[in-house]
Amino acid sequence: MEEETREILTLDDVAAYLKVGKRTVYRLAFKVGGTWRFSGTDIDMWIKQ
Template sequence: MPEEIMTLKEVAEYLKLAEKTAYRLAAEGKIPGFKVGGSWRFKKEAIASWIDRQTGSRWA
């Protein structure tokens, strides 16, 4: 199964954040992401792992 890649808008919705907040967190390196042609992209599994580290538990 291929890894799911999310856009900034999708990760903001997933984390229930404003897009501006998600952008700032990504730009500051506080959430795991990478840029493709100037646009932020996020691996869903990396975000889920980040949540686990923040909460100490598994959400899925």
């Protein structure tokens, strides 16, 4: 079964997607070139939990 490939989201993208503040989503982040990035797949799995 193929896993759906999701884009990498910015902190602002995730906060808007989840309708929460930026501080709420920092624990799911990783840094790339000094900016916070998120895996869309990880965000979807977090929501399902």
